[in-house]
Amino acid sequence: MAIAEDIRIKPSSETLLRPDRPKPPLNYAQFIRWALLFLGGVLMVMPLVYMISTSLKYSFEVYNLNLIPEEPTLENYTYVLEDGRFYTWFLNSLIIATLTTISTLIFDSLVGYVLCKFKFRGRYLIFIAILSTLMIPTEMLVIPWYLMSQQLGWLDTYWGIMFPGLMTAFGVFLMKQFFETVPDDFLEAARIDGLNELQIWWSVAMPLVKPALAALAIFVFLGNWTAFIWPLIATTDTALYTLPVGLSSFGDEADVAWELIMTGAAISTLPTLVVFLIFQRFIIRGVVMAGLKG
Amino acid sequence: MANLALRDLVKTYDRTEVLHSINLDVQDGEFVVFVGPSGCGKSTTLRMIAGLEEVTSGTVEIGGQVVNNLEPKDRDIAMVFQNYAIYPHMTVRKNIAFGLRTSKMTRAQKEARIEEVAGILGMTEYLDRKPNQLSGGQRQRVAIGRAMVRDPAVFLFDEPLSNLDAQLRTQMRLEIKKLHRRVGSTIVFVTHDQVEAMTMADRIVIMKDGHIQQIGSPAEVYHAPANTFVAQFIGAPSMNLLDGRGTASGVTLWTGAALATGPGAEGKALTIGIRPEDLHVVESGGVLTGIVSVAEPLGSETLVYVDVDGKEIIASASGRTPPVAGDRIALDLDVRNLHVFDAASGEALA
Numbered sequence: 001m002a003i004a005e006d007i008r009i010k011p012s013s014e015t016l017l018r019p020d021r022p023k024p025p026l027n028y029a030q031f032i033r034w035a036l037l038f039l040g041g042v043l044m045v046m047p048l049v050y051m052i053s054t055s056l057k058y059s060f061e062v063y064n065l066n067l068i069p070e071e072p073t074l075e076n077y078t079y080v081l082e083d084g085r086f087y088t089w090f091l092n093s094l095i096i097a098t099l100t101t102i103s104t105l106i107f108d109s110l111v112g113y114v115l116c117k118f119k120f121r122g123r124y125l126i127f128i129a130i131l132s133t134l135m136i137p138t139e140m141l142v143i144p145w146y147l148m149s150q151q152l153g154w155l156d157t158y159w160g161i162m163f164p165g166l167m168t169a170f171g172v173f174l175m176k177q178f179f180e181t182v183p184d185d186f187l188e189a190a191r192i193d194g195l196n197e198l199q200i201w202w203s204v205a206m207p208l209v210k211p212a213l214a215a216l217a218i219f220v221f222l223g224n225w226t227a228f229i230w231p232l233i234a235t236t237d238t239a240l241y242t243l244p245v246g247l248s249s250f251g252d253e254a255d256v257a258w259e260l261i262m263t264g265a266a267i268s269t270l271p272t273l274v275v276f277l278i279f280q281r282f283i284i285r286g287v288v289m290a291g292l293k294g
Numbered sequence: 295m296a297n298l299a300l301r302d303l304v305k306t307y308d309r310t311e312v313l314h315s316i317n318l319d320v321q322d323g324e325f326v327v328f329v330g331p332s333g334c335g336k337s338t339t340l341r342m343i344a345g346l347e348e349v350t351s352g353t354v355e356i357g358g359q360v361v362n363n364l365e366p367k368d369r370d371i372a373m374v375f376q377n378y379a380i381y382p383h384m385t386v387r388k389n390i391a392f393g394l395r396t397s398k399m400t401r402a403q404k405e406a407r408i409e410e411v412a413g414i415l416g417m418t419e420y421l422d423r424k425p426n427q428l429s430g431g432q433r434q435r436v437a438i439g440r441a442m443v444r445d446p447a448v449f450l451f452d453e454p455l456s457n458l459d460a461q462l463r464t465q466m467r468l469e470i471k472k473l474h475r476r477v478g479s480t481i482v483f484v485t486h487d488q489v490e491a492m493t494m495a496d497r498i499v500i501m502k503d504g505h506i507q508q509i510g511s512p513a514e515v516y517h518a519p520a521n522t523f524v525a526q527f528i529g530a531p532s533m534n535l536l537d538g539r540g541t542a543s544g545v546t547l548w549t550g551a552a553l554a555t556g557p558g559a560e561g562k563a564l565t566i567g568i569r570p571e572d573l574h575v576v577e578s579g580g581v582l583t584g585i586v587s588v589a590e591p592l593g594s595e596t597l598v599y600v601d602v603d604g605k606e607i608i609a610s611a612s613g614r615t616p617p618v619a620g621d622r623i624a625l626d627l628d629v630r631n632l633h634v635f636d637a638a639s640g641e642a643l644a
Binding site: 183185186188189190191192193194195204207208210 | 344345346365366367371372373375376377378379381382383392393395396440444
């Protein structure tokens, strides 16, 4: 794809011409840079390492900060995997994250496409209004959401958990930015070829913004997979718990079973890790093209 | 195939009129080229024919039918864009087939049509390639193929050769002309390159600031320009425009040289046009004398820029023994090759 090609990193002519050039010695500035990057890497990885480490510990050892368990065990994994609730929560998370992702991809890209490619009075105002919702934190929204769900009878339903995430302002912004890169000529050519506007969006515009769709899919899927506050509030039925909510219920008020929570968290990380490994190049491409932080 | 007619076509953006009462009749099978500088309204006119821009007033008729209110798909037209507009995620075959998506042909008929078009364009062996595996010229052929496959009444080309290098542009120019001869379609072609217009068109429409300046065959617009704009726009290098004044027997140039062009404009301020190739370097005598400031050898000829009484004049000299910068030379001309324009309006005088 031409768009994708544009951001492919090309080897410099110097590298091409002088492949046998000896590496320059590590200088001071470079050393500092590497050291800072290493430190940053360690800070990022430490929570994950602690999660794995805690999941391999017995409960009595949980509050020791040692990384290597004194008596490593897989008992927590056996317990969590044999607990039927885990699979229910896993499935709930999967259904909710998948459906919200599909919905977001469709509606965010539709809105982004219209705001980008159709000229109508007030479109800039609409875009600003959508963007301004990004400034409202979730914590402020959960009470109106709850009241609305209560009145509409959406509490303790999949729909109730999913509805706030079915469209996102961030996704609209991201998709609008990407649709800017699609030349109008493509759409006009399709218009002349007899496609209607919905067909043009689906058959011409959407395939040209695949990297953005992949990046948005990952952002939204991960966001919904790890969502905690709203799913916790929207449901009291344990059969409808999502994985993060379910995991937090391990233990009771007196004692939190951190080793089980960490075990569940470790297992629940696997699907997201797989998704990330498959689509990571799209994430990088998406972030580069949208000029955003991931 | 069909006739195309534009009647009093006007386009307004935010109360600013950018296209002023355009009238044109394109005959069935004719190759008409719109040419003019950027912003002259040629692409806007084309887009109005295509239905991609709304018509403010006036009518667009295709095959005798007013199509103002028809969607682009219902106008029986096909358009080739400057940026090719071939879809990067589809193969050449799918790109060409895209034009047939809404056609009622059977699958076999569509396949046969795609093969036929690919054959005409010499793209058969590239049908399963993606656009990024093609050269610029091949991509342009795919774009033309997508337009051809629908067998439209009118082909519209919007500066399709602008993105090609000079050599490929010349080649594609020839190919489009051959293609027109072969399929005999009505073609409206937009370009800012007067060489493209001259070499391809049956008739040229020269535009400036939303007005048609002249409509005519390449020979007509070159040899009988309607005004000083056309005179300077058509032809490279441009026609020399010299100040003069009408006399009883002809004109007197600003240098004082008298030319017997005939009576008719006595006392009037005039602009005298002469093409560089109609000015000849002579040993002695001549109408104008000056110093060569720059000589541009082109092989077959040399363009000399001559300073004549403070005015730069371009003349064409022999390619073998050309004058060089600093030479004092004399230039002669045949009064039959002069173009006389009214200095105030710029319009040609008969």
